[in-house]
Amino acid sequence: MKDLARLALDTALSRGADYADVRLVRYRSQNIGTEDRRVSSLSDTEDVGIGVRAIANGAWGFSGTCDLSPEGVQACAADAVAIARASAIVGQKPVSLVPEPPATRAFRTPYQIDPFAVPIEEKVGLLLEINERLLANRGVRKAHGFMTLRKADRMFLSSEGSDLESEVVTTNATYSATAVGDGDARSRSYEPPPLTMGYENIDREDLLANTERVAEEAVEHLRAPECEPCVTDLVLDPVHLSLTIHESVGHATELDRALGMEESLAGRSFAVPSLLRNLKYGSDLVTFRADNTLEHGLATHGFDDEGVAGQAWNIVEDGLFVGYGTSREVAGEVGLERSTGSCRADHWGSIPIVRIPNLSLMPGKVPCSPDEIIADTKRGIYIEGRGSFSIDQMRCNFQFGGDAFWEIRDGKRVRMLKNVTYQSMTTDFWNSIDAIADERFWHMGGVLNCGKGDPMQISQMTHGAATVRVRNVQVGAAAGVMRKSS
Amino acid sequence: MNEERARALTEKALSFASADHTEVSVGAGVQTAARFANNSIIQHVRNRDQGLGVTAAFGQRVGGASTNDLSDEGIRACVGRAEAAARSSEPNTEYLPPPGPQEYMSIDAWDDDVVELPHDTRATAISEALAPVEAAGLRAAGSYTTHANQRAIANSNGVFGYNRSTHACYVQTVLTENSSGWAESVGSALDQLDVPAASRMALQKAEAAKDPTEVKPGAYTVVFEPAAVAGLTSIVGWTMDAKTADEGRSCWTGLEGAQVGVPALTMRSVPAHPILPSSPWGEQGIAASDTIWIEDGVLRNLIYSRFWAQEKGREATGRPANLVIDGSDATTEDLIAQVDYGLLVTRFWYIRFVDPMKLLITGMTRDGLFLIEGGRVTRGVRNMRFNDSPLSVIKKIRAMGQARPTTLHGLQVVPPMLVDEFHFTSGTSF
Numbered sequence: 001m002k003d004l005a006r007l008a009l010d011t012a013l014s015r016g017a018d019y020a021d022v023r024l025v026r027y028r029s030q031n032i033g034t035e036d037r038r039v040s041s042l043s044d045t046e047d048v049g050i051g052v053r054a055i056a057n058g059a060w061g062f063s064g065t066c067d068l069s070p071e072g073v074q075a076c077a078a079d080a081v082a083i084a085r086a087s088a089i090v091g092q093k094p095v096s097l098v099p100e101p102p103a104t105r106a107f108r109t110p111y112q113i114d115p116f117a118v119p120i121e122e123k124v125g126l127l128l129e130i131n132e133r134l135l136a137n138r139g140v141r142k143a144h145g146f147m148t149l150r151k152a153d154r155m156f157l158s159s160e161g162s163d164l165e166s167e168v169v170t171t172n173a174t175y176s177a178t179a180v181g182d183g184d185a186r187s188r189s190y191e192p193p194p195l196t197m198g199y200e201n202i203d204r205e206d207l208l209a210n211t212e213r214v215a216e217e218a219v220e221h222l223r224a225p226e227c228e229p230c231v232t233d234l235v236l237d238p239v240h241l242s243l244t245i246h247e248s249v250g251h252a253t254e255l256d257r258a259l260g261m262e263e264s265l266a267g268r269s270f271a272v273p274s275l276l277r278n279l280k281y282g283s284d285l286v287t288f289r290a291d292n293t294l295e296h297g298l299a300t301h302g303f304d305d306e307g308v309a310g311q312a313w314n315i316v317e318d319g320l321f322v323g324y325g326t327s328r329e330v331a332g333e334v335g336l337e338r339s340t341g342s343c344r345a346d347h348w349g350s351i352p353i354v355r356i357p358n359l360s361l362m363p364g365k366v367p368c369s370p371d372e373i374i375a376d377t378k379r380g381i382y383i384e385g386r387g388s389f390s391i392d393q394m395r396c397n398f399q400f401g402g403d404a405f406w407e408i409r410d411g412k413r414v415r416m417l418k419n420v421t422y423q424s425m426t427t428d429f430w431n432s433i434d435a436i437a438d439e440r441f442w443h444m445g446g447v448l449n450c451g452k453g454d455p456m457q458i459s460q461m462t463h464g465a466a467t468v469r470v471r472n473v474q475v476g477a478a479a480g481v482m483r484k485s486s
Numbered sequence: 487m488n489e490e491r492a493r494a495l496t497e498k499a500l501s502f503a504s505a506d507h508t509e510v511s512v513g514a515g516v517q518t519a520a521r522f523a524n525n526s527i528i529q530h531v532r533n534r535d536q537g538l539g540v541t542a543a544f545g546q547r548v549g550g551a552s553t554n555d556l557s558d559e560g561i562r563a564c565v566g567r568a569e570a571a572a573r574s575s576e577p578n579t580e581y582l583p584p585p586g587p588q589e590y591m592s593i594d595a596w597d598d599d600v601v602e603l604p605h606d607t608r609a610t611a612i613s614e615a616l617a618p619v620e621a622a623g624l625r626a627a628g629s630y631t632t633h634a635n636q637r638a639i640a641n642s643n644g645v646f647g648y649n650r651s652t653h654a655c656y657v658q659t660v661l662t663e664n665s666s667g668w669a670e671s672v673g674s675a676l677d678q679l680d681v682p683a684a685s686r687m688a689l690q691k692a693e694a695a696k697d698p699t700e701v702k703p704g705a706y707t708v709v710f711e712p713a714a715v716a717g718l719t720s721i722v723g724w725t726m727d728a729k730t731a732d733e734g735r736s737c738w739t740g741l742e743g744a745q746v747g748v749p750a751l752t753m754r755s756v757p758a759h760p761i762l763p764s765s766p767w768g769e770q771g772i773a774a775s776d777t778i779w780i781e782d783g784v785l786r787n788l789i790y791s792r793f794w795a796q797e798k799g800r801e802a803t804g805r806p807a808n809l810v811i812d813g814s815d816a817t818t819e820d821l822i823a824q825v826d827y828g829l830l831v832t833r834f835w836y837i838r839f840v841d842p843m844k845l846l847i848t849g850m851t852r853d854g855l856f857l858i859e860g861g862r863v864t865r866g867v868r869n870m871r872f873n874d875s876p877l878s879v880i881k882k883i884r885a886m887g888q889a890r891p892t893t894l895h896g897l898q899v900v901p902p903m904l905v906d907e908f909h910f911t912s913g914t915s916f
Contacts, residue, residue, distance in 0.1 A: 037579070038576075038577060038578050038579045038580060039547075039548070039575050039576050039577065039578045040578060040580070041550070042548065042549050042550060042571050042572075042575050043549075043550040043551065043552070043571075044549070044550070044551040044552075044567045044568070044571050045551070045552045045553075046551075046552070046553045046554075046555070046563075046564070046567075047537075047552075047553070047554050048554065048555065049535065049554065051533075059527060059530070060527075060528070060529060060530060061530055061531075061605075062529070062530065062531040062532075063531065063532045063533070064531070064532070064533040064534065064535075065533075065534045065535075066534065066535050066536055066554045067534065076534075079532055082605055083530045083531070083532060083605050084530070085605075085606075086520075086530065086604075086605035086606040086608070086609040087520070087527040087530040087605075087609060088527075089527075089606060089609040089610060089613055090520075090522060090525075090526055090527040090609050090612050090613045090616065091526045091527060092524070092525055092526045093526065119574060120549075120570075120571055120574035120575060121574045121575075124574070124575050124576050125576075128576055141733065141734070141735075142733065142735065178735060180733065180734045180735055181734075183734070183739075183843075184843055185734060185735040185736075185843055259524070260523050260524050260625070260627065260661070261523045261524070261528050261627075262523070263523050263627035263659055263661065264521065264522075264523065264627040264628045264629055264657060264658070264659050265629075267835070267852075270915065270916075349517075349533035349534075349535055350531075350533070351529050351531050353529070388838050388839055388840045388848065389838055390836040390837070390838045390848045390849055390850065390871075391836060391850075392835065392836070392850040392852075392869060392871070392914050392916075393835050393836075393850070393852055394914070394915070394916055396914050396915050396916070397850065397869075397871055397912060397913070397914035397915075399840075399848050399871060399873075399912075401840060419840075419841055421840055421848075421873075423871065423911070423912050425914070425915070454519065454521055454629045454631070455517060455519050455531075455631065474912075477873065477911040477912065478840045478841075478846060478848055478873040478911065479840075479841070479846075480911075481846070481873045481874060481909045481911060482841070482844050482846055482875065
């Protein structure tokens with residue numbers, strides 16, 4: 001296979017490319033879905049192809065093909081160069097890449113059990129057993145289980161001399177229970193973290209141990225009172241925060257967005273380069289650290305899709321906005337001498353774009369538990385898990401829901417609520433954090449379906465956090481509209 | 487992949503099969519996209535791929551596999567993985583054996599010009615579209631994309647179907663210092679695309695939206711342009727699943743046959759639509775047909791899968807192939823003229839469910855929110871977040887205009903709508 005990649009690279013250069021890189025990637029995935037006592041979906045996918053990226057006349061061209069004959073990859077490489085030349089018709093500034101030392105190495109996700117070596121019977125059996133246990137609660141009318149297992153074997157060659165290989169394995173299993181009654185239906189989910197890890201991440205004992213609680217909370221959720229619109233304090237768990245971080249910090253600090261390059265689809269960012277080291281993004285407690293070397297992180301691939309090694313750096317440091325995720329093309333726009341290594345493609349047929357790294361809220365520095373935070377909160381709402389999420393294209397105004405909600409009164413969780421949403425502006429929100437649990441309670445969450453780009457690409461990344469408290473947030477405006485209407 | 491090649495591949499796959507029932511799909515496609523921002527092309531790609539999918543069933547034990555290796559070995563291995571998965575699985579009690587031979591409607595929305603569009607022609611079209619933007623001292627971003635797909639299905643009960651289609655789409659956003667304007671042009675053939683017109687519209691909107699004012703959140707009379715309507719109607723189209731409704735897990739529970747919208751509203755799917763056609767087959771190769779979802783405001787059909795249709799003694803509908811709402815001869819300006827004080831929405835962004843049981847959704851306006859005063863657009867408005875239900879919206883439609891194709895939220899041909907009392911709940915900083 002490396003001969004084919006080399007042939008593609010040589011062809012691009014012989015056609016006049018000033019720079020070229022080649023990715024040859026083979027994917028394997030299994031997705032299993034269960035609904036109640038049936039297997040609702042079971043698929044096993046294989047996919048292989050090559051993508052060639054070239055700079056000619058100062059512009060990018062990219063071409064991908066599944067035709068892995070010598071003629072096929074040569075045509076693909078020649079096409080990439082021809083596309084680059086056409087791109088130069090509409091260009092104002094030649095593409096320039098910050099340096100990356102050429103490297104020869106291989107990266108492999110540390111894993112013990114190959115997920116594709118585990119019998120399907122075992123996987124299906126686990127999901128059906130989970131559903132059976134959820135349905136054992138008479139209030140639960142619907143149970144869903146889902147398992148996704150992925151492997152990507154990647155080869156990367158560049159005209160600068162990089163020769164890299166990786167094998168990345170990703171695993172995750174989740175489930176939910178839905179209670180139905182009195183004209184309503186409410187769910188509760190269990191979402192262990194998706195990780196780059198083997199089948200050992202599918203923790204059978206843990207998954208089964210939580211079924212009874214999840215079923216009970218689904219039923220309680222159904223009977224819970226509606227959230228009343230108010231301004232109150234929020235206590236947010238790490239799984240919930242993974243999405244808040246993703247939307248309001250991760251996307252906001254992608255440098256391509258900040259430079260306007262993503263405008264036509266996902267939008268731009270309020271966090272423009274002139275605000276670097278000038279914007280108080282969060283309170284003094286808030287540090288967001290990017291780390292593409294994080295063990296088991298979903299964006300831990302050894303190197304990104306332009307051959308830049310995984311790195312760790314701060315995005316927000318003690319509340320101050322200090323960094324971006326970058327590609328080699330855009331890093332120089334903020335004076336970086338090396339890309340942060342955040343340029344990835346979702347497929348051999350997709351051009352790499354700036355993607356959110358593994359990005360985590362660092363734990364509090366003083367000993368503090370989630371229980372202590374709740375005990376210290378007079379009035380508020382505690383939110384677990386992920387629900388509704390929406391944010392404007394500049395990453396300012398957002399509205400989030402969650403999976404489960406509890407009213408806090410006088411330092412205690414007193415009852416569940418339903419239809420809780422909160423709305424805030426990004427920097428108002430992160431500046432209102434006055435408590436973060438310590439590292440004992442730091443937990444990795446993650447996103448497996450981050451959409452960006454045009455054509456749309458789907459990517460994955462980890463977001464770790466410990467439970468936080470946010471003061472004085474507007475809650476319940478969404479549900480308030482429906483009450484006014486009815 | 488022509489029909490002969492597609493047939494040979496499906497026959498090959500079926501010849502390797504040993505399951506009780508086998509379904510096969512094959513396809514090949516070429517996608518191109520030139521993406522621009524800050525008045526430069528920043529990404530320009532072509533991708534050629536192919537694929538084969540196999541669903542194997544032993545009784546009700548069902549497994550699926552796919553590959554893009556269409557060699558004999560690749561096909562044999564794919565069939566083998568599907569059958570191994572099926573054998574290892576537990577029953578899918580909703581599985582039905584695939585249908586026998588079907589009569590498919592002819593949908594050949596294929597344009598060689600889309601397939602053969604040279605890279606430099608695409609780039610030159612963008613360059614020409616950007617010229618007036620640059621002349622105005624402004625910046626633009628957008629994309630020019632094309633798709634060409636050939637696909638076939640077959641099964642062990644004798645079904646075979648072949649279809650090919652092309653699609654082209656141009657979108658452009660123009661940015662001033664404090665405003666933006668957006669427009670799109672879409673079609674299945676290149677001559678249905680009007681790139682210069684989309685560019686002019688985006689430029690005109692951006693300039694008209696300059697120096698936006700702020701209005702208070704609240705309930706407004708609103709004129710939605712077709713792209714904004716599509717954001718709301720897509721939620722209607724995606725959620726009308728009959729099984730979910732019958733199980734009490736949906737806002738549609740008990741509404742079949744009920745008046746859910748204004749009498750002027752009819753929403754249907756038209757697989758052979760001349761501009762935005764869909765596939766001639768649906769679930770498991772069942773022949774697609776025109777379907778009426780809402781007729782004169784009455785909910786005629788929910789979405790019935792084959793299984794649920796059999797359970798309930800109904801016709802299977804499959805999922806909506808596209809959504810078509812007929813409007814009137816009125817222009818968007820005619821609708822605006824009927825509004826004394828309200829808002830004009832170009833499109834929405836990041837629409838998400840808040841409460842599926844009420845079909846309550848949220849989202850942001852984007853790229854052209856305008857104030858209407860005294861029957862005309864007077865100025866731009868800073869973007870706002872809405873929280874409302876499309877189920878409420880379709881009861882409050884006061885007027886509709888000329889339907890236009892849009893692909894921002896799936897394949898839709900929908901009119902601009904004048905709607906009363908739409909709820910905005912907060913503003914933003916731009």
